[in-house]
Amino acid sequence: MSQKPKLWTKDFIILSSTNFFIFLTFYLLMVTLTAYTIDQFHTSPSQAGLAASIFVLGAVLVRPIAGKTINRIGQKKMLIISLALFMIACMLYFFTNSLAFLFLNRIIHGMAFGIATTATATIAAGIIPAERRGEGTGYFSMSMNIAMAIGPFIGLMITQYLSYTFVFVATIIFSIAGLLATVFIRIPSMEFTEEITKKGMKWSDFFEKRAVPISISVALIGFVYSSVLSFLTSYAQEIHLVSAASFFFVMFAIFLLVSRPFTGQWFDKYGENRIIYPSILLFAIGLLILSQAHIGAMLLIAGAIIGVGYGTYQSSTQAIVAKEAPSHRIGLATSTYFLFTDLGIGVGPFLLGFVIPYIGFRGLYVTMSIAAFACIIVYYFVHGKKTSNRTGKPLHAENF
Structure with a gap:
């Protein structure tokens, strides 16, 4: 071995x-x-x-x-x-x-x-x-x-x-x-190819096309997650759980830390689909629990589940971007990935702020839970269906 x-x-x-x-x-x-x-x-x-x-x-x-x-x-x-x-x-x-x-x-x-x-x-x-x-x-x-x-x-x-x-x-x-x-x-030195040193103003000079499909999924998940980042405090004040809310992200981090050694190894061993589908599912379930929280324990449980779900999804998709891009375009792939992440998290609070007066905070998190479930379908079409569940490699004819 x-x-x-x-x-x-x-x-x-x-x-x-x-x-x-x-x-x-x-x-x-x-x-x-x-x-x-x-x-x-x-x-x-x-x-x-x-x-x-x-x-x-x-x-x-x-x-x-x-x-x-x-x-x-x-x-x-x-x-x-x-x-x-x-x-x-x-x-x-x-x-x-x-x-x-x-x-x-x-x-x-x-x-x-x-x-x-x-x-x-x-x-x-x-x-x-x-x-x-x-x-x-x-x-x-x-x-x-x-x-x-x-x-x-x-x-x-x-x-x-x-x-x-x-x-x-x-x-x-x-x-x-x-x-x-x-x-x-x-930092290990890298070989400077003609593509790296040439100057240009094409789309491919600023974005890595291999990173765009999975980054679309990341932007949507980031949009959903922005509801937690931006409105959790206000929601906690409304339901009188401010003290518990202060430990929401602590639970988020603790359970993510506990799960990380396993999820990372499973990603390498079994492929991304067997990690990402469950992580999106957990994220959606966590949001649903959050929407129904009436006691501090429910809020903390939601934090733990969202931590494992969102945190695992985020690290797994970043690994996909690094894996699929050529070594000399990893910088472009990374910037493309984070650009979509920033857009989702940045636009989310602005747009969601318009709907909160009509549906309330509980309605917001119910809606975000449904949106997270829908992201499973989005991921399938942008990346999941092109990937073998077991190996994480693209599906070619020789795999059948």
Whole structure:
């Protein structure tokens, strides 16, 4: 029996840590910036929401360019430059004296975030052994999932017991930690083909077509998940379960951590379909339980199930993108994937905000549960039917 190639190398651990600090900053600001904007500039809730979500616009604008240029500039160099800009944007929050400047800085911060996360995911795809793609991508994505739980928790604790100044101090500390860690990463050199070095303005120069089908499915799932990110707090206030809601993402992270060693290995052993179909199903069931929550325990159970479902789906689809793209176009594939993710999560709160007054929060999560079930059909047509359940390889004539 051949020994598996090593996954937990120094570079993989450092890169995962850097990714963790990036997303920790992102989620910490997402849960605090709306309230900060209202208190500091006396804005309406819609303007405050725009201050939070305009960050995603910056990331969307820059991802295609980042995917196109990352190999030309150099993966490590691009990561360091983006993290330096990320840190500067964190510092600029101290000098924000108008709403217009806040919007501008949020866009700049979003651009730095888009470049940095494209770079970390691209580098991870290159250093994870091909034989352990699903497992490795799952563990790498876990750095983001943990940040998803810790970031909001830290943000809420700071705003409850300290002041917004300490929120920005924390983001600076996290961004510096990510930047310093990156200096010690060693990235394997890659062969520069003519396709990498040539200049062009074609669609294929900014997007990887192999990543588009599965990314469509990811955008729809992200749209559904945005209902949890954006409206869980308001829903919890309405049903008087605010205390339980503060631990929703903690349960999300704990159960995702427990399941991750198994789901990643099963992805590599049995193929993506046997992991993704159950993960979407769990996500839908979790949303349905969330819609019917009347006690804290139900809210926490929903958090656990959604964590396993959404978290497993997210890491599995990212592994598919890395697996299907040629090595020299992994950067483009990664940027394409995250672009669709950003669009789904970014557009979701804006559109769903229009329907909440008519159907309420419980109706929202019932609707989102139905939409999640429908995503099983979408996944089947965009990717699942082209893939063997057992091997995860495309279905060719010789498989029959």
